[in-house]
Amino acid sequence: MTFVTNLECIECGETYEKEGIHYLCSNCGGNLEVNYDYSAAAEEWHRYEAKKGNELSIWRYAPLLPVKPIQFGGLNVGWTPLIESVRLKELLGMPNLSLKDDSKNPTASLKDRATAIALARSLENGAEVITCASTGNAASSLAGLGASIGATVKIFVPENASRAKVAQMLLYGAEVFKVKGSYDDAFDLCIKATEKFGWYNRSSGFNPYLSEGKKTVAYEICEQLMWNPPDAIIVPVGDGCIIGGVHKGLKDLIEIGVISEMPRLIAVQADGANSIVKAFDSGDEIGTTAGNTIADGIAVGRPREGVKALRAVNETNGYALSVSDEEILEAVRTLTETAGVFVEPSAAATLAGLNKMLNSSLLSKSDRVVLLLTGHGLKAPEAAIGDLKTMTIEPDISDVEKVLEG
Ligand SMILES: *Cc1c(COP(=O)(O)O)cnc(C)c1O
Numbered sequence: 001m002t003f004v005t006n007l008e009c010i011e012c013g014e015t016y017e018k019e020g021i022h023y024l025c026s027n028c029g030g031n032l033e034v035n036y037d038y039s040a041a042a043e044e045w046h047r048y049e050a051k052k053g054n055e056l057s058i059w060r061y062a063p064l065l066p067v068k069p070i071q072f073g074g075l076n077v078g079w080t081p082l083i084e085s086v087r088l089k090e091l092l093g094m095p096n097l098s099l100k101d102d103s104k105n106p107t108a109s110l111k112d113r114a115t116a117i118a119l120a121r122s123l124e125n126g127a128e129v130i131t132c133a134s135t136g137n138a139a140s141s142l143a144g145l146g147a148s149i150g151a152t153v154k155i156f157v158p159e160n161a162s163r164a165k166v167a168q169m170l171l172y173g174a175e176v177f178k179v180k181g182s183y184d185d186a187f188d189l190c191i192k193a194t195e196k197f198g199w200y201n202r203s204s205g206f207n208p209y210l211s212e213g214k215k216t217v218a219y220e221i222c223e224q225l226m227w228n229p230p231d232a233i234i235v236p237v238g239d240g241c242i243i244g245g246v247h248k249g250l251k252d253l254i255e256i257g258v259i260s261e262m263p264r265l266i267a268v269q270a271d272g273a274n275s276i277v278k279a280f281d282s283g284d285e286i287g288t289t290a291g292n293t294i295a296d297g298i299a300v301g302r303p304r305e306g307v308k309a310l311r312a313v314n315e316t317n318g319y320a321l322s323v324s325d326e327e328i329l330e331a332v333r334t335l336t337e338t339a340g341v342f343v344e345p346s347a348a349a350t351l352a353g354l355n356k357m358l359n360s361s362l363l364s365k366s367d368r369v370v371l372l373l374t375g376h377g378l379k380a381p382e383a384a385i386g387d388l389k390t391m392t393i394e395p396d397i398s399d400v401e402k403v404l405e406g
C-alpha cells in the first residue's frame with residue numbers, strides 16, 4: 001500500500017486517478033505530478049524511522065514512494081556517499097562543500113533511482129516490454145536493473161550515444177535502436193513505439209513516476225547532513241527531470257515536517273544546450289537549441305520537463321546558468337585530480353557552475369553547498385580525456401631515467 005492520492009497536471013491542474021498508466025496531461029500536454037496524503041505518509045514515516053536503519057537503498061523512504069518496494073537481485077539503488085573532500089574544499093576555499101556521488105549506483109548514474117520506480121510500476125501494470133529514449137544513462141540504467149529482474153527492455157538512443165553507455169546496454173541484454181538523429185528524434189520515436197506496441201515507457205519528461213525516484217537523492221542529502229539541509233544544491237540539467245525531482249523531494253520533507261528550510265536550487269546547463277537558462281533569463285517560454293555539448297547527459301535541445309525545472313529554480317530563490325565545454329572539461333580534471341572523484345562531463349558541469357557562481361558573488365564561499373554528481377567518468381572517457389596523453393617508452397629502465405631527468 002502507498003499513500004498516493006492521485007496525479008495532477010502541473011500546468012492546468014487536471015487530475016488523474018492513481019490506477020492505470022498515465023503519461024502527459026490529455027487536456028494540455030503538461031507533465032503530471034504524483035500527489036500523496038501527506039499526513040498519513042508522515043505518520044508512517046515516523047513509525048518507520050526506527051527500522052529503516054538497515055535499508056541502505058531508496059526503499060528506506062518507502063512511506064513517500066509511489067510503489068511497493070521490489071528487489072533487484074541484491075543491487076542496491078541509492079544511499080550513495082556524500083563525500084567531504086578536504087583537498088577540494090581547500091582549493092576552493094569552501095569549508096562547507098559536499099559532493100553527492102551518485103555515480104555509485106548499480107549502473108553508475110543517478111538514473112537508477114528513477115528506473116527502480118518505473119520498473120516497479122511497470123510490473124504493477126503487467127507490462128511485458130519496457131522502453132525508453134535516452135542520451136545514454138537512462139537506457140543503460142533501464143537495461144541493467146531490467147536485467148536483474150529479467151525484464152524485456154527496448155531502447156532508443158541517438159546515433160552519437162557514448163560507446164561506453166551503449167556497451168552497457170548491449171551487455172545487459174537490451175535491444176538497442178540507434179536512431180539517425182538527435183536525442184530529441186529518439187525521444188519522439190520512442191513515444192510512437194509506445195503508442196503503437198503498447199510498451200511501458202520510462203522516458204524522462206514523459207513518465208510522471210521518474211521524479212518520485214529522483215527525489216530520493218534530496219532525502220539522502222538531507223539525512224546525510226543530519227536533516228540540516230544545505231544552503232544550495234547544484235544540479236546538472238538536460239530535460240529538467242532531476243532538478244524537478246530534487247525540488248519535489250525537498251517539498252515532501254517540508255510537508256511532513258522533517259526539514260523547515262528550502263535550499264536554493266541551482267540549474268547548470270551547457271552553453272550549447274541552454275533552453276532553460278534562456279527562459280530563466282528572459283522570462284519567455286522554453287525554446288529549442290541545437291543541444292550541442294560534449295556533456296552528452298545534458299545534450300538536450302528541447303527539455304521535456306523544463307516547466308518543472310524553472311519552477312524548481314524560481315520557487316527556491318535559485319539560479320540558472322550555463323557553462324562552456326572547456327569549463328566542463330576543466331572541472332572534470334579538478335574533481336579527479338583534487339578529490340579523486342571521476343565523474344562524467346555532465347556531472348562535472350556542476351563544479352563549473354559553482355566556480356561561475358562564486359566569481360559573480362551569487363554564492364558565498366562559506367555557503368553550505370552540495371554538488372550533485374550524476375554519472376561516472378568511465379561512461380564517457382573519450383569526451384573527458386581531451387588532449388591528455390600518456391608517454392610511451394621501451395621496457396627499459398634507462399628510458400624511465402631519461403623521462404625522470406626531463
Ligand atoms: C540525465 C542526466 C543529467 C540530466 O538530467 P535531466 O533530468 O535530463 O535534467 C545530468 N547528468 C547525467 C550524468 C545524466 O545522466
Ligand SMILES: [Zn+2]
Nearest residue numbers: 009012025028
Ligand atoms: Zn494539463
